[in-house]
Amino acid sequence: MKAEIIAVGSExxxxxxxxxxxxxxxxxxxxxxxxxxxxxxxxxxxxEIVDALRAALDRSDFILVSGGLGPTEDDRTREAAARxxxxxxxxxxxxxxxxxxxxxxxxxxxxxxxxRQAEVIEGAEVLDNPFGTAPGMWLEERxxxxxxxxxxxxxLESMFEASVVPKIGEAGAGERLVCRSLYVTGxxxxxxxxxxxxxxTRYPRVQTTVLAGTRHIAVRLYRWVPAGEGAGDLDELAAxxxxxxxxxxxxxxxxxxxxxxxxxxxxxxxxLAVAESCTAGMLGMQITRVAGSSAWFLGGVLxxxxxxxxxxxxxxxxxxxxxxxxSAETAEALARGVRRAFGSSIGLxxxxxxxxxxxxxxxxxxxxxxxxxxxxxxxxLSRILPGDRESIRERSAALALSWLRRFLLRxxxxx
Amino acid sequence: MKAEIIAVGSExxxxxxxxxxxxxxxxxxxxxxxxxxxxxxxxxxxxEIVDALRAALDRSDFILVSGGLGPTEDDRTREAAARxxxxxxxxxxxxxxxxxxxxxxxxxxxxxxxxRQAEVIEGAEVLDNPFGTAPGMWLEERxxxxxxxxxxxxxLESMFEASVVPKIGEAGAGERLVCRSLYVTGxxxxxxxxxxxxxxTRYPRVQTTVLAGTRHIAVRLYRWVPAGEGAGDLDELAAxxxxxxxxxxxxxxxxxxxxxxxxxxxxxxxxLAVAESCTAGMLGMQITRVAGSSAWFLGGVLxxxxxxxxxxxxxxxxxxxxxxxxSAETAEALARGVRRAFGSSIGLxxxxxxxxxxxxxxxxxxxxxxxxxxxxxxxxLSRILPGDRESIRERSAALALSWLRRFLLRxxxxx
Numbered sequence: 001m002k003a004e005i006i007a008v009g010s011e012x013x014x015x016x017x018x019x020x021x022x023x024x025x026x027x028x029x030x031x032x033x034x035x036x037x038x039x040x041x042x043x044x045x046x047x048e049i050v051d052a053l054r055a056a057l058d059r060s061d062f063i064l065v066s067g068g069l070g071p072t073e074d075d076r077t078r079e080a081a082a083r084x085x086x087x088x089x090x091x092x093x094x095x096x097x098x099x100x101x102x103x104x105x106x107x108x109x110x111x112x113x114x115x116r117q118a119e120v121i122e123g124a125e126v127l128d129n130p131f132g133t134a135p136g137m138w139l140e141e142r143x144x145x146x147x148x149x150x151x152x153x154x155x156l157e158s159m160f161e162a163s164v165v166p167k168i169g170e171a172g173a174g175e176r177l178v179c180r181s182l183y184v185t186g187x188x189x190x191x192x193x194x195x196x197x198x199x200x201t202r203y204p205r206v207q208t209t210v211l212a213g214t215r216h217i218a219v220r221l222y223r224w225v226p227a228g229e230g231a232g233d234l235d236e237l238a239a240x241x242x243x244x245x246x247x248x249x250x251x252x253x254x255x256x257x258x259x260x261x262x263x264x265x266x267x268x269x270x271x272l273a274v275a276e277s278c279t280a281g282m283l284g285m286q287i288t289r290v291a292g293s294s295a296w297f298l299g300g301v302l303x304x305x306x307x308x309x310x311x312x313x314x315x316x317x318x319x320x321x322x323x324x325x326x327s328a329e330t331a332e333a334l335a336r337g338v339r340r341a342f343g344s345s346i347g348l349x350x351x352x353x354x355x356x357x358x359x360x361x362x363x364x365x366x367x368x369x370x371x372x373x374x375x376x377x378x379x380x381l382s383r384i385l386p387g388d389r390e391s392i393r394e395r396s397a398a399l400a401l402s403w404l405r406r407f408l409l410r411x412x413x414x415x
Numbered sequence: 416m417k418a419e420i421i422a423v424g425s426e427x428x429x430x431x432x433x434x435x436x437x438x439x440x441x442x443x444x445x446x447x448x449x450x451x452x453x454x455x456x457x458x459x460x461x462x463e464i465v466d467a468l469r470a471a472l473d474r475s476d477f478i479l480v481s482g483g484l485g486p487t488e489d490d491r492t493r494e495a496a497a498r499x500x501x502x503x504x505x506x507x508x509x510x511x512x513x514x515x516x517x518x519x520x521x522x523x524x525x526x527x528x529x530x531r532q533a534e535v536i537e538g539a540e541v542l543d544n545p546f547g548t549a550p551g552m553w554l555e556e557r558x559x560x561x562x563x564x565x566x567x568x569x570x571l572e573s574m575f576e577a578s579v580v581p582k583i584g585e586a587g588a589g590e591r592l593v594c595r596s597l598y599v600t601g602x603x604x605x606x607x608x609x610x611x612x613x614x615x616t617r618y619p620r621v622q623t624t625v626l627a628g629t630r631h632i633a634v635r636l637y638r639w640v641p642a643g644e645g646a647g648d649l650d651e652l653a654a655x656x657x658x659x660x661x662x663x664x665x666x667x668x669x670x671x672x673x674x675x676x677x678x679x680x681x682x683x684x685x686x687l688a689v690a691e692s693c694t695a696g697m698l699g700m701q702i703t704r705v706a707g708s709s710a711w712f713l714g715g716v717l718x719x720x721x722x723x724x725x726x727x728x729x730x731x732x733x734x735x736x737x738x739x740x741x742s743a744e745t746a747e748a749l750a751r752g753v754r755r756a757f758g759s760s761i762g763l764x765x766x767x768x769x770x771x772x773x774x775x776x777x778x779x780x781x782x783x784x785x786x787x788x789x790x791x792x793x794x795x796l797s798r799i800l801p802g803d804r805e806s807i808r809e810r811s812a813a814l815a816l817s818w819l820r821r822f823l824l825r826x827x828x829x830x
Contacts, residue, residue, distance in 0.1 A: 010622070
């Protein structure tokens with residue numbers, strides 16, 4: 001089944017908002033065996049919505065529309081869908097009663113505008129909205145499916161799960177799109193692609209994408225798998241890429257770096273504390289995204305000033321004066337000091353120049369030192385990272401975690 | 416001028432990637448007096464790209480296409496645009512020479528695939544790509560403009576600034592879209608809307624949107640202003656909304672909360688230190704997004720464990736035992752302690768239960784206490800915040816900053 005997604009709402013045609021419902025819908029459609037071949041964002045103008053719906057009904061088997069079902073003047077999707085289908089709209093008395101009850105339960109009286117939410121297109125099956133007042137609709141036309149969903153993500157997702165998923169199950173084509181992701185760190189994108197291209201080009205049925213972000217490079221493999229068949233060649237290709245790239249691959253099942261770190265620390269009973277200068281909390285925030293991270297993360301110091309490096313992380317005044325706050329020596333002293341302050345197995349530190357000011361010829365913007373100390377050894381690593389202030393900070397945190405992972409891996413171990 | 420944006424690339428039809436170039440393009444188009452009335456994402460299949468381009472040429476004055484100009488098999492935008500326009504493609508010998516030079520300068524030999532990037536559509540003006548190898552194209556057809564831009568944001572933006580902006584200046588319609596944003600905190604969305612709806616409904620030419628996020632509510636006012644006219648009624652409405660909402664409005668010129676906090680702290684010579692438990696660095700990371708924040712931010716402690724609350728922030732053992740780590744008493748002791756540890760004017764603290772585990776009937780998931788101490792007074796505030804782990808953490812950090820702002824504001828002061 002060829003699906004397409006139409007998001008209705010003028011706010012998504014501004015520089016401030018984007019349609020993110022389509023990411024959720026795409027994932028669920030894939031799992032149900034439907035590929036998405038087109039996405040459109042259209043404003044609140046009824047004529048434009050009608051045109052978008054007519055074009056979609058000419059080319060797609062399954063059309064999902066989000067937004068424009070609310071009670072306000074700007075909510076024109078119902079009316080536009082009726083026009084595109086050449087059908088009438090009527091007020092559904094049961095729906096009207098149910099709406100009135102919903103309002104009463106919240107202690108409100110329903111105003112006239114809200115009655116529009118009881119309007120139903122001829123032949124539509126009404127989809128219940130457990131988290132809002134705007135109901136959805138399921139419509140069929142010349143073998144095509146048209147589904148109208150509310151715009152707020154919570155309402156859209158709960159309606160989709162409860163009312164749409166069971167119905168696509170019946171309509172599904174028996175194929176499903178299967179995906180494998182490998183996350184890679186510590187290797188440039190061009191080198192990665194040069195090494196794996198000879199592998200993936202031998203699997204023409206698998207679509208391979210390589211996407212570099214500030215935190216890692218994602219290699220994604222997609223393939224349509226017919227009902228009853230396994231995704232064997234997908235797993236085979238994933239394993240070959242994995243073998244080629246070795247332990248620069250840190251995740252093959254969607255695990256984030258902080259989850260990998262958490263697993264490696266938690267599994268070995270070791271604990272971590274961090275000293276962050278230029279990142280000022282980004283590292284701690286990322287590590288603690290993982291629920292239960294208090295089992296291995298004890299805390300840290302945001303040493304954004306020289307006195308705090310000295311007083312809270314025991315960096316000797318002499319080191320700061322002689323080498324500066326951004327230096328290998330300070331990074332190592334910070335890692336050592338924060339480890340002692342928290343009594344953790346490992347101390348990890350970051351100090352760098354995120355810019356835009358503060359750089360010099362000797363120590364340019366982007367220069368970052370990360371430090372590691374575990375009581376047996378203390379080391380540091382230095383890089384000059386590209387990008388603006390925020391991406392230098394993101395890359396610094398990613399570098400520190402990626403480097404920490406190498407210390408946590410025992411030879412031959414995964415993760 | 417009615418503009419539309421087409422993003423080409425199958426990766427944007429997956430659950431993992433979204434077209435964000437259109438946000439940048441929309442902002443720049445608005446500034447040049449073009450409204451965006453439609454956005455489309457299409458995959459790499461040439462037939463679908465041709466259909467999307469043909470439909471666009473039938474309805475829009477200005478069509479911006481991003482992506483699909485690279486050297487690989489998947490890059491089909493050039494070919495599709497030529498088909499949609501019914502024009503031929505030829506290799507441009509000057510472009511080919513320039514490409515070869517670019518590769519040589521990087522120490523690479525250009526392979527055959529890359530020659531495709533020297534292909535030019537008949538009648539096109541070539542747009543230089545200072546950050547990549549794929550050139551763009553500016554095409555005119557029956558009074559419509561079609562512009563092909565590369566997909567990588569850095570390449571797209573630099574090409575747009577250097578080659579497209581000067582040309583739209585000439586083509587512009589003399590109108591421009593003007594926007595005013597008010598960021599609001601500390602008031603529920605429904606109450607906000609009820610209070611300002613009587614104001615904005617009196618300005619029918621102004622489009623008003625209200626959007627609630629985890630960090631603040633954004634009220635945005637848009638209006639098309641003809642050449643030579645001022646945006647007087649937009650400013651008038653903004654001022655009325657501002658007067659109605661009082662100092663719950665923290666920003667009217669796009670300033671973020673951390674910028675407001677930085678301005679208030681920096682302007683008064685006061686300094687800040689933070690103690691973060693459940694947010695574990697999010698607050699520090701946000702505050703230091705502002706360049707130059709080391710002038711007012713001294714640092715903080717990520718006190719993710721009880722011993723670190725006691726040893727680094729001087730929370731008495733007795734307080735922890737009697738009231739627990741998540742309590743008003745601990746929040747206040749943390750604020751007091753971190754202020755002393757860093758020698759700052761103000762200490763700000765957060766302790767809470769971000770979940771999903773760790774909640775109880777008495778202290779449910781979402782419960783957060785924030786503490787403030789400035790040497791003269793120490794106070795705390797408690798809320799039960801909705802959402803999942805990450806949004807509870809985001810709302811906690813936003814609550815702390817919003818609350819801090821109230822202490823920093825002197826009566827009658829802006830910000």
